[in-house]
Every structure is written in structure tokens, then in C-alpha cells.
Amino acid sequence: MILEYVRTRENVIPPTRANPSDAGLDLFYNPADGQEITLQPGGTALFQTGYKFGIPHGYCLEVKNRSGNASKRSLxxxxxxIDPGYDGEVFVNLHNVGKEEQTIYLGDK
Known part of the structure; x- marks a missing residue:
């Protein structure tokens, strides 16, 4: 299946597949203001991706944990x-379940 997307602003890092055999695409943190976000332990924030997706009827997108972020950073x-009827920018809801603050920078996966 081909998944269509549009950038919500200039200079947004596009979703990529690191390897041809990967099951999913990597999304990147693309804040409009270019600023990093620091999540305190127990903190939660919504992270801008900079993309809108054209999701076919009968399908949805699901954002999953990255193993490195989960095991090494407790994120x-x-x-x-994301349902097919949603036509806004996609945000990722990220939780810091660890004991140390974590900073997410422009371009982080």
C-alpha cells in the first residue's frame, strides 16, 4: 500500500523506512518553532510530526513504541x-515513565 502524506510546513523531515524490509515508517519530531522539549519524570507531551496523512477508508495508522526509546530512555x-477521517497534523503522545528527564530534539525519531 502507498501511504500519502503532505508536509504542514517547510523543512519537515519526511517519514522514512530505514530498511526496505521494515514493517513501519520512522516519524520524526518536527516542531514548528524548532525547539526541543524536556519531559520530566512522569511527564507527558504531544510532539509535532509536521505531516498530514491520507489514510484510506477501512484503515488506520498506529504509532508504536521504538524499542530503543522504550528500553534506553523510558519513553x-x-x-x-489515527483514523481515516482525521485530516489534521499528526501528533505523537509521549510519556516519560523513567526517573530521569528526557529531552527530545528536532529530528529525533
Missing amino acids: LVGACI
Whole structure:
């Protein structure tokens, strides 16, 4: 399946597939203001991706945890199902479940 997307602003890092055999695409943090966000332990924030997706009827997008972010940084994705009727910019709901603050920078996966 071909998944269509549009950038919501200039200079947005596009979703990529690191390897041809990967099951999913990597999304990147693309804040409009270019600023990093620091999540305190127990903190939650919504992260801008800079993309709108054209999701076919009968399908949805699901944002999943990256193994490195989950195991090394204690960062977990919250509920993140994007329905075909949603036509706004996609945000990722990220939780810091660890004991140390974590900073997310422009271009982080």
C-alpha cells in the first residue's frame, strides 16, 4: 500500500523506512518553532510530526513504541490511533515513565 502524506510546513523531515524490509515508517519530531522539549519524570507531551496523512477508508495508522526509546530512555507512546477521517497534523503522545528527564530534539525519531 502507498501511504500519502503532505508536509504542514517547510523543512519537515519526511517519514522514512530505514530498511526496505521494515514493517513501519520512522516519524520524526518536527516542531514548528524548532525547539526541543524536556519531559520530566512522569511527564507527558504531544510532539509535532509536521505531516498530514491520507489514510484510506477501512484503515488506520498506529504509532508504536521504538524499542530503543522504550528500553534506553523510558519513553512510551500513549494512545495513538489515527483514523481515516482525521485530516489534521499528526501528533505523537509521549510519556516519560523513567526517573530521569528526557529531552527530545528536532529530528529525533
